Amino acid sequence: MSKVYLSYNNIVSSYGFNSASAIQNISNEVSGLQLVDDKNILPNPFYSSRIPQDELEGKYQDLHPEEKHTRLEKMLLVSLADTIKQSGLEINQRVGLIISTTKGNIDVLENGSDFPEERAYLASLGEKIKSFFGFQNDAIVLSNACVSGVLALTVAKRFINQNTFDHVFVVGGDLVTEFILSGFNAFQALSNEPCRPYCKTRTGINIGEVAASVLVTKDSTKLVNESVVALGEASCNDANHISGPSRTGEGLHRSVESALKQAKVYPEHIDYISAHGTATNFNDEMEAIAFNRSGLQNTPLNSLKGYFGHTLGASGLLETIIGMHSLNQNTLFASLGFRELGVSEPLHIIETTTPKEISTFLKTASGFGGCNTAAIFQKVSE
Numbered sequence: 001m002s003k004v005y006l007s008y009n010n011i012v013s014s015y016g017f018n019s020a021s022a023i024q025n026i027s028n029e030v031s032g033l034q035l036v037d038d039k040n041i042l043p044n045p046f047y048s049s050r051i052p053q054d055e056l057e058g059k060y061q062d063l064h065p066e067e068k069h070t071r072l073e074k075m076l077l078v079s080l081a082d083t084i085k086q087s088g089l090e091i092n093q094r095v096g097l098i099i100s101t102t103k104g105n106i107d108v109l110e111n112g113s114d115f116p117e118e119r120a121y122l123a124s125l126g127e128k129i130k131s132f133f134g135f136q137n138d139a140i141v142l143s144n145a146c147v148s149g150v151l152a153l154t155v156a157k158r159f160i161n162q163n164t165f166d167h168v169f170v171v172g173g174d175l176v177t178e179f180i181l182s183g184f185n186a187f188q189a190l191s192n193e194p195c196r197p198y199c200k201t202r203t204g205i206n207i208g209e210v211a212a213s214v215l216v217t218k219d220s221t222k223l224v225n226e227s228v229v230a231l232g233e234a235s236c237n238d239a240n241h242i243s244g245p246s247r248t249g250e251g252l253h254r255s256v257e258s259a260l261k262q263a264k265v266y267p268e269h270i271d272y273i274s275a276h277g278t279a280t281n282f283n284d285e286m287e288a289i290a291f292n293r294s295g296l297q298n299t300p301l302n303s304l305k306g307y308f309g310h311t312l313g314a315s316g317l318l319e320t321i322i323g324m325h326s327l328n329q330n331t332l333f334a335s336l337g338f339r340e341l342g343v344s345e346p347l348h349i350i351e352t353t354t355p356k357e358i359s360t361f362l363k364t365a366s367g368f369g370g371c372n373t374a375a376i377f378q379k380v381s382e
Contacts, residue, residue: 145367150316208309232263249290277303306336
């Protein structure tokens with residue numbers, strides 16, 4: 001079975017319109033979260049990271065669109081256009097497209113939308129992205145709660161191993177909207193201050209928005225400095241609750257164990273964990289239990305939610321790309337906002353951005369409905 005690589009990549013975020021801008025700010029421990037007072041989407045002020053609309057519109061117009069696109073479609077198009085351009089690949093039958101999102105064009109259902117309600121269908125979103133770039137295969141739109149982003153990478157890896165495609169472009173994104181914020185607010189999960197994953201003083205989640213994209217390929221000539229090999233991956237649903245994670249961490253633990261087995265590595269070979277870390281009590285506690293069950297309690301761990309907030313179906317993809325750059329820079333990025341451990345089991349939280357020789361990381365994600373995904377990535381040079 002040939003190696004599968006993650007290569008060219010792009011992050012569109014509150015930091016800017018490329019991966020370098022995000023990595024620079026993360027390296028300097030600068031949060032992208034800002035206090036937002038927009039009563040059109042939430043009665044009270046809230047912390048979020050949002051992409052500047054005027055700048056997004058400018059980047060989108062540079063693509064010379066021939067029809068109107070929704071805000072999310074613009075984000076996805078801008079990110080993916082950059083990654084496709086970097087790769088220099090010709091779009092043909094051997095090139096696939098996977099889109100990860102939790103709610104897609106949910107904003108078209110709001111009052112005053114310029115788009116028909118049918119645009120909210122995920123198939124419509126897929127068709128718009130496919131047709132813009134001229135992909136010859138139908139877009140695969142993957143929507144599996146908050147594991148969607150990292151799950152899309154594992155599905156791309158499987159397609160390549162099955163010889164369905166030689167290359168797969170993965171792009172993901174979600175919006176900050178009234179629908180999404182009101183949902184988390186109904187759970188009483190939103191924090192009125194920047195989130196602090198795993199911290200004793202945490203008060204809840206922040207919601208953010210990004211678009212991110214990456215090339216998944218078996219072609220070793222299509223690599224960049226931050227490229228990684230996808231060693232192993234696994235998904236498991238614990239079937240615990242529609243919104244609550246397993247109290248024993250069962251699904252995440254099984255996902256990690258299966259990913260380690262496929263990658264043929266042991267817990268001690270993992271240099272750090274890019275965890276889900278939403279800063280909600282149930283999620284953080286579940287992860288702590290699962291990581292301890294998997295023998296990873298001493299492995300350096302961060303959550304990137306303090307920089308972007310929770311970006312839903314894009315989060316796993318976004319955080320994997322940042323993990324790629326972390327390996328390339330031999331740097332452990334701080335878990336921003338952490339002060340004092342607030343879970344029942346020990347964890348090794350990365351409190352300060354630290355230079356360290358690292359080669360392998362574990363990315364995990366968990367979401368509503370009991371879904372869990374784990375994936376292991378390694379520097380190409382290893």
